[in-house]
Amino acid sequence: MITRIDLRGRVLSRRELLEELPRAEVDVEHAAEAVAPIIAGVRARGAAELRDLAERFDGVRPRHLRVPAEAVAAALDRLDPLVRAALEETIVRVRRVHAAQRPQDFAVEVAPGATVRQRWLPVRRVGLYVPGGLAVYPSSVVMNVVAAQEAGVGSLVVTSPPQKDEGGLPDPVVVATCALLGVDEVYAVGGAQAVAMLAYGAAGSQEEDGATLCEPVDVVTGPGNVYVAAAKRLVRGVVGIDAEAGPTEIAILADGTADATHVAADLVSQAEHDPLAASVLVTTSVELAGAVEAKLAARVEATRHRERVTTALAGSQSAIVLVDDLEAGLEVVNAYGAEHLEIQTEGASALADRVTSAGAIFVGPWSPVSLGDYMAGSNHVLPTGGCAHFASGLGVHSFVRAVQVVEYDADALRAVADRIVALADAEGLPAHGEAVQARF
Template structure:
């Protein structure tokens, strides 16, 4: 990993943003490609999806809409220990998601004047579950359970066809869909899948959705940007990121292990350590040299750690460490610092914050009860991770009786005249006769 030394420099917010490690060229290229792939699906439908499956997944002739028999077969063949773990994860995420659904509220402005606040679920959601270099049954849970908790009645799931499974969706992903009662599943992947969910494919019986969610690579994340405005999307959950903020109290072996745990996702994964301790930085480098070569996906990890998106960043003090992290806005933030719980209040920009040495990102990936579909690329500075609220629309329902309207009629007329919109006032006067 390269080292970025920011010690002895007082950086402005814009300079901090320039200093954070990013693979910006890869993201720009992904957006151009995603735009082309989505446009092809919107124009050519199933033909484009089959062409993209041949090009990117290297499968042909497979069932794009997954038969129920495939889901049933996958569920019946699910390993017992894996099913127990999935059941536990489902229960925990369901509990965590339930806390994200606000109660409706009725505000009485004055007697006879009410504004009710309610949160209405979208009618239909499309969820994407990646299936390239790794398999993510946990992402089925993280997408589907919050949608169900929010009250979404129609959910379509898309995941790439697997070449070594005759073009079927990975059986563990299908099994989790079965566990959650999802029977509308499509063996389609990448940016094209996002386009298919957003715009529909009539020949497959795939109706357009209202919201598209789910993690993926940079092409999937970019495709969400392409369809945004035509459908709702969650934040762009692209190639994974971890930023570890650590001081001299941190355990270098744990820090290194957690950097590797995210780097194994993909060559584009970002693994960043920001620290006030040169000694810790050196110890982490030593630990990485041992751990990274011994892991199963050593080649992938090495590429991620050597990429422009990964670095060890040295800063002068705790305040500089906090400022750097908040400028970066990581998907996953781990705090390996003294008094981490107190420090967490000062780290404001992150998809999710993992506090203390016993709370690794791996916990959040599976069993914490939090959601692992989180914003990447700095979007946590203004966007949140996936939750039940992603599928909810706040609505205000206004109800006044005649007396309550009469009480403010003159003020409405005055403002309408001030804005040169007299018909607004006339609509109120018509009710005063």
């Protein structure tokens, strides 16, 4: 069901190691070719194109692209009380963590009369995409909206695919979660066309939507399939994006002390997201590897999304990787740079402090990735495909900009004027120096 890769007794360079490790293959370039006409169509035709695309891709032609206020309120009224309580607790925990992320302004007196201040400013308006294909993600609404709210963003819009069974409205739990968070601008638009609407805005039909359906945003965030990722790539530069999110990943670094039942359950939990989801176990223990394989066979047979999970675990993106020791295991997981990394070993906390590449790290047997997906307080929108080597997960920082404020008085500028002129002349830009000299 799942491949074994044996790295024991081998000394590999980083390049060789990366070639050995499993990874999902996602062709964003090819998807971008299909997405470009969609984006052009939304820019040109607005609401009419969005309805045509919904009919084509979602099997329903929404009457209301913007979800009516009464439908938002009704979705909250219909929400299962247990689900509501869980969402409310998630919101509290995620808000508590993200409030602590707010960066602080500072001021530095470089010299007498010379001050540089830095201010952190939220972007004006944010568009948050919530998928609605193989699964629905009210938890992603929480992760995106709370981070933006704690950053101080004044205008938030959520968009999610229309559902045929809901009369062309998004999933009701997604809509209800928006209501819980105080977001009243919600759209029944999915896929690449949603990204285009957010980036460029969309004109509405006068009789159904009013003159303007959706105003452009400054940042687009949220996970999605390869077409959503391609659309985000194409609009990057027009708007900011969080990342080109790929299929989800879990890597587990485990030794012989790990519980095979826990490990197998956690591998399956990520595999149920998508047939391209990656489930990787890195272990020093052949015995654990065998036990996990046996547990996987039984667990997969019993799971609800058996076909999807089987495809993911058997794919080239998933594997059990055998290593000589935990030092070698640490080198492997740092090279892999997983979206989610669990450490189930002796001394797990100390090992976690030595991880240099992971979207989020889950330490010990009682911190499964599922906890982070919902209730830990951390954000579950995380870098995939090795992007953890250079990128962070979603947070307050995703929605703020640093603006430096420079204030010198006459004496402070005079003190460095000759040096500015010298550097300007050295760069062949004498007018720069003359702009300083003109003041004296």
